[in-house]
Amino acid sequence: MYYGAIEAGGTKFVCAVSRDGVKIEDRTSIPTTSPEETLKQVFDFFDPYDLKAIGIGSFGPIDVNRESDTYGYITSTPKPGWGYFDFLGTMKKTYNIPMSWTTDVNAAAYGEFRKGGAQNAGSCVYLTVGTGIGGGAVVDGKVLEGFGHPEMGHILVRQHPDDHYEGACPYHKNCLEGMASGPAIEKRYNKKAQDLASEEKIWEMEAYYLAQALVNYTLILRPETFILGGGVMKQSQLFPFIREQFSILLNDYVETPDLETSITAPGLEDNAAITGCLLLAKEAEK
Ligand code: ADP
Ligand code: ZN
Numbered sequence: 039m040y041y042g043a044i045e046a047g048g049t050k051f052v053c054a055v056s057r058d059g060v061k062i063e064d065r066t067s068i069p070t071t072s073p074e075e076t077l078k079q080v081f082d083f084f085d086p087y088d089l090k091a092i093g094i095g096s097f098g099p100i101d102v103n104r105e106s107d108t109y110g111y112i113t114s115t116p117k118p119g120w121g122y123f124d125f126l127g128t129m130k131k132t133y134n135i136p137m138s139w140t141t142d143v144n145a146a147a148y149g150e151f152r153k154g155g156a157q158n159a160g161s162c163v164y165l166t167v168g169t170g171i172g173g174g175a176v177v178d179g180k181v182l183e184g185f186g187h188p189e190m191g192h193i194l195v196r197q198h199p200d201d202h203y204e205g206a207c208p209y210h211k212n213c214l215e216g217m218a219s220g221p222a223i224e225k226r227y228n229k230k231a232q233d234l235a236s237e238e239k240i241w242e243m244e245a246y247y248l249a250q251a252l253v254n255y256t257l258i259l260r261p262e263t264f265i266l267g268g269g270v271m272k273q274s275q276l277f278p279f280i281r282e283q284f285s286i287l288l289n290d291y292v293e294t295p296d297l298e299t300s301i302t303a304p305g306l307e308d309n310a311a312i313t314g315c316l317l318l319a320k321e322a323e324k
Pocket of ligand 1: 269
């Protein structure tokens with residue numbers, strides 16, 4: 039019998055199966071089109087396998103509140119066709135087995151916590167810096183959810199004194215995502231983030247925003263490890279800048295672990311979320 043995993047992204051879905059819930063034995067990548075078309079391909083992938091549980095880590099916002107009428111739905115996404123789509127319900131109609139349901143970033147945090155860069159830590163925050171910015175956390179061995187799931191990408195940040203960009207977030211303009219996502223960099227400089235690698239000042243400014251976020255998460259949660267992933271974080275020169283700014287902004291107010299090891303790239307590289315989904319499938323079965 040197999041555990042199934044779905045990392046449901048706005049651009050692509052990654053599906054995987056594993057017998058032990060860790061080692062991926064088969065996987066596929068499906069472009070995210072309409073819900074019907076995309077899920078048909080998901081079912082085609084899983085159908086040959088005898089599944090005992092499925093873990094889903096989805097793009098959001100999603101409803102994770104079990105008391106809610108729309109639990110298991112993707113909610114207010116602008117993505118055509120996906121707004122208020124009953125994702126979990128549609129999965130359950132096809133496979134009547136235990137399923138876990140959380141955000142893609144919570145799944146990534148869980149994967150890193152159990153098998154990746156945070157496996158020796160007691161808690162972690164995973165932040166993706168890509169098309170959007172999103173974060174998930176593992177505290178007390180569990181993904182963190184309250185009335186809803188965290189939206190760590192939309193925290194409010196202080197504008198850098200040299201930054202005159204108004205911000206790209208349709209809700210808040212100059213929130214963290216509005217200032218530091220890949221599209222925010224691209225709109226500010228009229229160039230793709232990946233083509234600005236040699237512009238040191240740009241990455242110092244980017245680090246200024248990301249470090250503010252990590253300071254805020256530190257003050258609220260005191261996580262032991264920060265894992266930073268997503269396309270923008272491929273600019274690995276960001277890490278020393280972020281650590282430096284983080285130290286300046288926190289100003290020794292609280293003790294933190296060694297920043298070299300506690301602010302790092304994903305240990306599982308691009309497999310953090312799919313691994314987390316498999317591990318969460320295993321948890322759902324219990
Ligand atoms: P998504 O967020 O859509 O899942 P990514 O995490 O790859 O996908 O994020 C895409 C964003 O990351 C784009 O805005 C792109 O410009 C930026 N990006 C991708 N690769 C790099 C890179 N090597 N350096 C800097 N930015 C990058
Ligand atoms: Zn915002």
